[in-house]
Amino acid sequence: MLLHNLNPAIKALTVIVCILILSIFFDPVTPLISITFTILVTLLLGKVSWKRWLLLFSPFLFFAIVYIWSSMWFAEVEAGDTILWQWGFLTMTDSGLETAISLGLRVLSFSVLSLLFVLTTKPVDFILSLMQQCKLPPKLAYGIMAGYRFLPLIREEFSIIRSAHRIRGVKQKTASLPERIRNLKRYIIPLLAGAIRKAERTALAMESKGFTGEGDRTFYRRFHVSGKDWLFLFLMVSGILMSVFVSWSLGTLGLYQKEL
Structure with a gap:
């Protein structure tokens, strides 16, 4: 099952569902496992060059590191927090460090899912699939x-x-x-x-050429939804839910609204 051969509309639906599931939870373990799982799926099933993947992933990694750094040092110190290190007005606490890592990994988890779709989908095929499966005008x-x-x-x-x-x-x-x-x-x-x-x-x-913009038109290239597309959706959602289960088993799982 190569990712390039899957229906683009179902592939986009899969990425959206996975992002929505990840957006509910807020902890460092869930996005870390989902990032590892998504990278493996992209490189193995997508046949994507790891050099090209690293080149496109490096800007997201840079911004995530900057985000973690700023969130870690400028977090508010609350009662009960353990101060790990302090220098002048810069203070690092255990809760601030955990929150910063969770935010950075959260950004990276969304990024790797987006790269999975972008690197394995042709834009024209995606538009044609949206017209045929999602009735895009x-x-x-x-x-x-x-x-x-x-x-x-x-x-x-x-x-x-x-x-x-x-x-x-x-x-x-x-x-x-x-x-x-x-x-x-x-x-x-x-x-x-x-x-x-x-x-x-x-x-x-x-x-x-007779283009009128009507929806009931024929297509030279037809896109169909097969069992492989639903299998990919099940595989990705199962991998994300497995990361949630592992985080819950370790006692680190938390909800996004609760943490904020």
Whole structure:
């Protein structure tokens, strides 16, 4: 069962359900086990390169570390807390350390679930699946796909405009703020004009092909929901619930509202 072959809509539903379950609880053990489980599923069933995964995961890890650091040192000291270390106005307590780690791991657990979906799902397949399984209106769906297709073209046009300015001797780097604003206008206006032309051509092409935006349309590529999709949903939810059970067995399980 490869994750790339699963129905994108069911895969998105699985990620949403897992995130909702994790959002109920607040402790360091539950997200830690769920992170380990999700990483194993992504690397083994998703056939994702661990180098690419680490590259995309590193920004989330950095922000989580910063979040843990700030929450750990600037937490309020309450009655009954044990002070682990203190220097000036910085105070580390046992409850503050546990809360900071729980918050950081909570962020990482949501991040690895999102990476599981992003790295194993093609955007176009996801939109088509939403139209077929979730009855997403075709007007909205094809508008999203057209915008997604325009992004690489806009980047290419931006590079062409910069090269043309460089050939004509336009200064690329200036210290003056007004000059920077004028340079920005030189890029924005041609890009907007090109985007409007492409949008008009796309609209005319879709109209000439008989696109009306009605929901009862046929598809060249059909997406179906099979037993593998529901098995994946059961597998992921079971893994998250197992992490909750382990945390409850260790006596560390807590609810989010109770902790806050």
